[in-house]
Amino acid sequence: MIFKVFYQENALQVPVRENTKTVYVEAESEKDVRIKLxxxxxxxxxxxxxxxxxxxxxxxxxxFKVSEIV
Structure with missing residues (x-):
């Protein structure tokens, strides 16, 4: 399954909407996506x-480009 992930590049900074990025990931579940990232x-x-x-x-x-994350 393909997942679209909305994220901020730095987990230590306060999220700012204008800095939100996206990545497409192929994984079995949402948990699998979070483990990969x-x-x-x-x-x-x-x-x-x-x-x-x-x-x-x-x-x-x-x-649209599905990232190959192992």
Missing amino acids: AKFNYNIELVQPLSGAHLEYEKQSEA
Whole structure:
């Protein structure tokens, strides 16, 4: 399954909406996504599963690129 993750790059700073970034991750579950991203020390705001029409819509975006995180 593909997940869209909204995050701040530094977990120690106060979140600012304008600094929110996104990354697309393929994983089995939200827990798996959080485990994969733990090594980056991100402040994860939201992990959103994508499927069906929502996934197709996201694929049309220029920013859509599924990250290969092991």
